[in-house]
Amino acid sequence: MQTLVDKVERAEERRRKLRRMLRVAVPIVLIALLIVGGFYYYFPFATGMKSGRLNYVVYKGIVFKTYEGRLIQAGIRPADTGGFQSNEFVFSVSDKEVAEQLMNAGGQTVELHYTEYLGALPWRGYSRYVVDRIVNITDNGGDGVAAPTEGTPEIM
Structure with missing residues (x-):
């Protein structure tokens, strides 16, 4: 015992x-x-380029202020008749200078280089896609309509 x-x-x-x-x-x-x-x-999951018309870039947040933007990519014609499909690319911007350049380029066609992460961090932005540089900005003439070429009549 x-x-x-x-x-x-x-x-x-x-x-x-x-x-x-x-x-x-x-x-x-x-x-x-x-x-x-x-x-x-x-860990960067992917890197790439996106191009399209810049919709907006804003500086927002309550605790963590970050730059957030939206790019409208060129639509493709769906299999159904009529209309276009719009593709939006929602992104965050890591660099203040890049964000300020994008803020001044609203409505223009831009090409952006981005890095994709598996998860978003509040101090990096609300999106998994983080734009780190601008590759190209193309001015659309302000109204988004291409200027008529020589020899073609203008339609009013």
Whole structure:
């Protein structure tokens, strides 16, 4: 028959083993979570270029102020008759100078270089797509209608 002292000693030994395991397991789990989170939020998933007509760029946010924008890409004719399909590209801008250039280019056709992440961070922007530079800005003449070429009559 076990004495009370033996039972207390065994219980104390189990607590010591549990503490040792926790001292090793908790840091390993925290490091694993940091690695997975860092990969998810900071590893670039893809990079690319988008072009289209710049709809808007705004500076917004309550706690984290970020530059957010929308690009309307050229539509494609759907299989059904009539109409065009509009494709929107919603993005965040990482650089203040790039955002200010885009704010002055509203309504113009722009080509943007972006980086896509797996997740969005509040201080980086609301979108997974982060524009880091402007490749080209094309002026549309202000009204979005191409000027008539020589020899073609203007329709009024």
